[in-house]
Every structure is written in structure tokens, then in C-alpha cells.
Amino acid sequence: MSERRVGTGLIGGGGIGELHLKNLLEIPQAQVVAVADVNPEVKRAADACGARFYQDYGEMLEREALELAVISTPSHLHRDPVLAAAENGASIYLEKPVATSIEDLRAITRAVEERGVKATVGHQNRCDPRFSALRGMAMSGVFGRVFKVRAESSTGWGFNVTPQAWRWRRALGGGPWWQNGGHIADLASWVLGEPLEVAAFSGTYVLKTEAEDNLVAVVKYRDALAELATCYCLGVQKPVGLEVYGDKGYGAADPLLGFRAWLNIGVVKGAYEPEVAEVQPHRRLMELTVDALLNEKAMPIPLGAGVKACEVVLAGHESAATGRAVKLPLL
Ligand SMILES: NC(=O)c1ccc[n+]([C@@H]2O[C@H](COP(=O)([O-])OP(=O)(O)OC[C@H]3O[C@@H](n4cnc5c(N)ncnc54)[C@H](O)[C@@H]3O)[C@@H](O)[C@H]2O)c1
Numbered sequence: 001m002s003e004r005r006v007g008t009g010l011i012g013g014g015g016i017g018e019l020h021l022k023n024l025l026e027i028p029q030a031q032v033v034a035v036a037d038v039n040p041e042v043k044r045a046a047d048a049c050g051a052r053f054y055q056d057y058g059e060m061l062e063r064e065a066l067e068l069a070v071i072s073t074p075s076h077l078h079r080d081p082v083l084a085a086a087e088n089g090a091s092i093y094l095e096k097p098v099a100t101s102i103e104d105l106r107a108i109t110r111a112v113e114e115r116g117v118k119a120t121v122g123h124q125n126r127c128d129p130r131f132s133a134l135r136g137m138a139m140s141g142v143f144g145r146v147f148k149v150r151a152e153s154s155t156g157w158g159f160n161v162t163p164q165a166w167r168w169r170r171a172l173g174g175g176p177w178w179q180n181g182g183h184i185a186d187l188a189s190w191v192l193g194e195p196l197e198v199a200a201f202s203g204t205y206v207l208k209t210e211a212e213d214n215l216v217a218v219v220k221y222r223d224a225l226a227e228l229a230t231c232y233c234l235g236v237q238k239p240v241g242l243e244v245y246g247d248k249g250y251g252a253a254d255p256l257l258g259f260r261a262w263l264n265i266g267v268v269k270g271a272y273e274p275e276v277a278e279v280q281p282h283r284r285l286m287e288l289t290v291d292a293l294l295n296e297k298a299m300p301i302p303l304g305a306g307v308k309a310c311e312v313v314l315a316g317h318e319s320a321a322t323g324r325a326v327k328l329p330l331l
Helices: 015-026 040-048 057-063 079-087 102-115 129-139 176-192 281-294 303-322
Strands: 006-011 030-036 052-054 068-071 091-094 119-121 146-154 197-203 214-220 225-231 238-246 249-254 258-265 267-272
Touching (some): 006 015, 015 068, 015 281, 030 057, 040 052, 052 057, 057 079, 068 079, 079 091, 091 281, 102 303, 119 281, 119 303, 129 238, 129 249, 146 176, 176 214, 176 225, 176 238, 176 303
Parallel strands (some): 006 068, 030 052, 068 091, 091 119, 146 225
Antiparallel strands (some): 146 238, 197 214, 238 249, 258 267
């Protein structure tokens, strides 16, 4: 690997931004040059990294010749930092969801294409070895004809969020379906391909919030269905789980029950537990992003995959509101 380091600026140093800073500091090929956040208290985090601090990300992008901008502003505030980063020639690590409206998805896609910058999306679950092992088994035909994927992200995170915060306001990218639905939609499409249609129901059963606290969707693919479920009011944490159903076997990576596969090749061979390495997916995705920039490789998770996940989320909300299935693509 080359000795050059990727000069990086962070935009949005809140919860996940702090983790990105920690990971960047641990990656020798990355250099944290600057941090931008409207909240002046974030300067402390910038100081701790020896990075310059800006309250205006536009100023940061103009002054610093950044190779990579890591964007982790609240979900409804992704478009303008992306446009500014692309305008200044910085490649982009964009937190999911790419955007919360069709207009912003279009503007982001156009800016990245027109400026010719590289972009990747924070769907770090693809870097979780349990999920990539399951997908690998599905792709290599071990499960036979895969006809269904189930993916769930159900947590009690909503209990800790004040209802006024952006995380509970649907238009701002709040609620479990915006926050976690994109992650599981991305995993389903990673295994099954192009999503074609979405039908969903949602409700606020436990927490009296503006956004739903519970949403279940069915996504139709060419030869398969995906069942996707998210909630924010579960009494335990089940952050992300994936199950793959085929006519020759079944595999599951469940946050509570672990990782197992059952194969039926003539006779039931029983369950076995594939060995997977312990990897921190956010850290791995950042490493792959830095490596892609240094060594002229494709970015690990294409922008188009993040856009596709947003389309499933938008269609799910529309279906839950109208009672009708919604055909994709929306863009
Ligand atoms: N990939 C994942 O698993 C994962 C996990 C958590 C959050 N996220 C995503 O990351 C994003 C941020 O989430 P969070 O939990 O860190 O939110 P947060 O509210 O904790 O942090 C957001 C930060 O952005 C700052 N900010 C707001 N407007 C800004 C602006 N105009 N310029 C610069 N900074 C600005 C805020 O002051 C805050 O520090 C969201 O899109 C969320 O969906 C992804």
C-alpha cells in the first residue's frame, strides 16, 4: 500500500461522526485534517484529533484541499454538504440514508456524476462478515433457489429519544423505518437484486410519536420476496438480522441467536456454524474507502445502492400511508 495519506474532513461531528473520527484516527493511511459542525462544542473533538475546526463546512471545503469528506449531518441535511464537497472536488463518504426526498436523491446523484467525484454510502452492514458470508453462500448456490430474504432491525432506541429530536420526525429522516429500514433494504437488495415493488403497514403502538414506532414491509423482487421489519419500541436490542431462504437450505445471522446455516442436500445435514472473523463494520467500511481512494479502486458501496435503499424506504412510507403497493423505481 502507498505511503500517501488521504486528507479527510468530517462534516457533522455528532454521535456517528465521533465514531468516524475514532476510526479515521486508527487508520494509518488516513489523516483527519479538519472537522466542521454548527455546534461549537464539537471543536473539542477536532482539537483532540489535532484537526482544524470550522462551524461552516463551506469554508472548510474551500480552504482545505480535502481528498475525502465524511458527511454525517442529520439525515434531512445531506444534500447541501454533498453538493459542496463535490463542487470542491472531494470524494464522499456519505452516511445513510443518502437523502430523505426524491429531489435530494436526484440532486446528489447528479452532483456526484457531473463532478466526477467518488462516493460511497454508510451501509456498513455489508462489511459485517456474517452478512457477507450469508450473501456469498446465496450467490454460490449453496441455498439453491433463493426465494425469500427476511431482514429485521428492531430496537428500543426510541425510548431514549425525545419526541422533538429529528430522529422522531419522519420528514427529517426520523423513526425506525428511515433510520434502519434503509440498512435492511440494502441487505435484501444485495442478495436479491433490483427491488420492484413495496407494500407496507405501519403504526405507533407503544410510543406516541409523529413517526411510526413499528413498520413491516414486503418488497417484491423478480424471483423472490423480502420481508423487512423495523421498530423502535422493542424491549431488547436486535440491531440487524438477516435470513436467507432457499429450496436447498436456509441461513441466518441473528443478533441474539447467532449465525447458523442448515443445508438439505438430499438428507438434512444439520446445522453448522461458519467461522467468521470479528470485524467492526464501520471501521472496515472506512478502511475500504480510504484504500479505494489510495489505490484507484471502486468505492466499496456504490452511491446507487444507497439511492435504491432510499427508494424502498420512501415507497414503504407511501404504501403505509395510502394502503397501496408502490412500484419502483421512483427516480
Ligand atoms: N450507518 C449507521 O449505522 C449510522 C448510525 C448512526 C447515524 N447514522 C446517520 O448519520 C447521520 C448523523 O446521525 P447522528 O446520530 O450522528 O446525528 P447527531 O444529531 O448526533 O449528529 C449530527 C451532527 O451534525 C451537526 N450538524 C447539523 N447541521 C449541520 C450543518 N449544517 N453543518 C455541520 N454540522 C451540522 C449537528 O450539530 C450534530 O453534531 C444521520 O444521517 C444518521 O442516519 C448512520
